[in-house]
Amino acid sequence: MSNPPKSVSTQSCSVLGLPVHVMPNYPDWLLECLQLGQGAHVVTLNAEMTMQAEQNKLLADVIRNAELVIPDGAGVVLYLRLLLQQKVERAPGIELAENLLFSLVRSHSDAKVFFYGGAPGVAQQAAKYWQQQTPELAIAGTHSGYHSKEEEENLKQTLAQIQPQVILVGLGVPRQEMWISENRHLCPQAIWIGVGGSFDIWSGTKTRAPSWLGNNNLEWLYRLYQEPWRWRRMLALPEFAWKAIVYSLTGKGAVAH
Ligand code: UDP
Numbered sequence: 001m002s003n004p005p006k007s008v009s010t011q012s013c014s015v016l017g018l019p020v021h022v023m024p025n026y027p028d029w030l031l032e033c034l035q036l037g038q039g040a041h042v043v044t045l046n047a048e049m050t051m052q053a054e055q056n057k058l059l060a061d062v063i064r065n066a067e068l069v070i071p072d073g074a075g076v077v078l079y080l081r082l083l084l085q086q087k088v089e090r091a092p093g094i095e096l097a098e099n100l101l102f103s104l105v106r107s108h109s110d111a112k113v114f115f116y117g118g119a120p121g122v123a124q125q126a127a128k129y130w131q132q133q134t135p136e137l138a139i140a141g142t143h144s145g146y147h148s149k150e151e152e153e154n155l156k157q158t159l160a161q162i163q164p165q166v167i168l169v170g171l172g173v174p175r176q177e178m179w180i181s182e183n184r185h186l187c188p189q190a191i192w193i194g195v196g197g198s199f200d201i202w203s204g205t206k207t208r209a210p211s212w213l214g215n216n217n218l219e220w221l222y223r224l225y226q227e228p229w230r231w232r233r234m235l236a237l238p239e240f241a242w243k244a245i246v247y248s249l250t251g252k253g254a255v256a257h
Pocket of ligand 1: 117118119144145146170171172173174195196197198199200
């Protein structure tokens with residue numbers, strides 16, 4: 001974690017060689033980054049992403065360079081709890097984004113946010129949902145995640161011009177992580193978060209798993225039910241479990257304070 005604000009106690013753990021930051025209140029830490037004018041890339045780590053990073057060195061480097069990596073997935077949390085004996089709660093990326101937007105309205109009322117990603121109209125619909133939730137939230141713009149090269153250039157110019165404080169990017173993994181890493185220089189003081197399918201949820205296109213499934217680390221099962229084509233991607237979960245055991249036996253899962 002580079003140049004973290006000091007006032008919140010943070011702990012850095014390692015899951016299969018990738019960092020995970022554990023702290024009591026992620027939105028507070030991010031608000032402090034905004035206050036200090038320090039940009040941040042937030043990665044929401046789950047087992048699938050960890051397995052992708054094993055094959056994709058560029059993705060692994062992007063995750064290692066992110067200012068904040070939160071334990072989004074059940075596999076990552078179980079790894080930290082069972083193998084590293086860490087007291088860690090799951091921090092779903094969508095909830096971090098929601099809490100950050102609510103906190104932003106309270107503490108940085110002039111801050112602008114931007115939604116990028118999802119099928120045509122989805123980010124716009126998600127913005128409508130947010131305007132109903134918190135009319136004070138300044139959504140400076142939205143852009144679909146399916147576009148031509150030329151449209152992407154226009155999007156970059158728009159971002160550079162608007163300088164939003166918070167930019168949510170929902171292009172799926174690893175596209176969103178790579179895109180943020182390549183483009184965060186456009187708005188160096190912004191908080192950039194890869195939010196996966198969050199716009200689909202906020203727009204009402206998809207629904208989240210009932211909380212009892214999430215609380216029992218079974219949100220992945222609901223996603224499989226909703227999107228059966230995910231089964232191939234989910235083979236990463238048993239692979240992650242196996243690698244986690246081997247990795248922990250070889251003593252590489254160190255904890256740094
Ligand atoms: N998406 C996009 N552009 C693309 C590919 C995907 O905007 O070129 C969007 C897609 O519409 C969906 C999101 O990216 O809203 C991916 O959601 P998913 O839940 O699959 O994310 P992940 O599980 O990879 O975090």
